[in-house]
Amino acid sequence: MTPRSFLLTPQLSDYVRAASEPVDDVVADLVAETAAMAERGDAPSTMQIAPEQGAFMQLLTTALGARRAIEIGTFTGMSALCVARGLPLDGSLLCLDVNETWTAVARRYWERAGVASRIELRLGDALASLRGLPAAETFDLAFVDADKTGYPAYVEELYPRMTPNGVVLLDNTLRGGRVLEPVSDDDRVMAALNASLATDPRWETVLLPMADGLTMLRKR
Template sequence: MSSKPLPLTPELHAYLVAHGSAPDEVVRELEEETRAVLPDRAVMQVAPEQAAFLTFLTRLLDVRQAVEVGTFTGLSSLAIARGLADGGRLTCFDISEEYTDIARRYWARAGVADRIELRIGPAAETLRALPRERYLDLAFIDADKVGYPVYWDELVPRMRPGGLVAVDNTLRAGRVLAPENADDRAVAAFNDQIMADVRVDVVMLPLADGVTLARVR
């Protein structure tokens, strides 16, 4: 058994997706529309195996109260909503009506629109309207990278003990090793910040562009 990282070739990635995370018709069409309508922004959409992971994780944690920061066209929120426990709710924060109008259509097609509340506005401000008690089971952060520390500081105090914060793009295509721009530098600093946060236990997964999971103590 080797500890050497396994290169994920396109062929191996296709095999991975086909075995346990293959998208259904709704997800495939959402992915296709996002690429067609927003070709320069489609990279912001979570990977299919990441969407499957979010559904699995939500079910595993028996999530009833979830928050997402950064919704884009709605694939990650659809995935989380599908995994919610009976009566569960997901509150989404985004700044774009254009992108989330696509999300709303696919939430309805997937039959999960009644589980999702969308709040439009800068998340640094709108998150403050959430209840102050520790009630959240799951939070997913996938928005502007410079804002990650702000969203972290708003969400961690609202997580129940044992709740999970998942943060996307924490590897920045490997550029955290040698940051090339402001977003890279912000994520590299954020990664160091949360590793030193005594309120959480942290693990980073090489899933898609890097997903960090933080269990709140």
């Protein structure tokens, strides 16, 4: 099944998709292969971002003129593929993930899309990888989509590494609506982070009701 926003009916979701940039064969095949992995029990089905979110992230990457980007949580590579497509030819995307099997699928699709030369994948715990980056390494765009309880630490680590006006995107910030009545640690951490970011003077913050909630932070 193609991932979609929990806020939309299936019909509205199809409508939104049809009214956005069309999905090409590479993205369609990546969605199908990821869905097949989920059916076999080889991957959680809901991890992949929705195609319309990918289209938005590609557009945003290009519109911002981002040259250096970082992703925390890559899975089978859909969001990275979209960001990489939005980068200039000499742009770069650093992807951080722990899972070798899922990211092997990602590598195949990045090759097929002709963006592999723009992407470096680093396997290992994302927080350790982030902390190990040289202080001078900065980013224009960041996408955070890994372990939810790690988000506050990722945001803190990213802040000094973002260029002025740099944008951080945080995925799943509505938690299927459960931020209103948290039922898990993931929900509680996200609700607390959303509340603190709304008044954090370092960031301009907007929570977009797209997909499962996509928060945009601009470094002031």
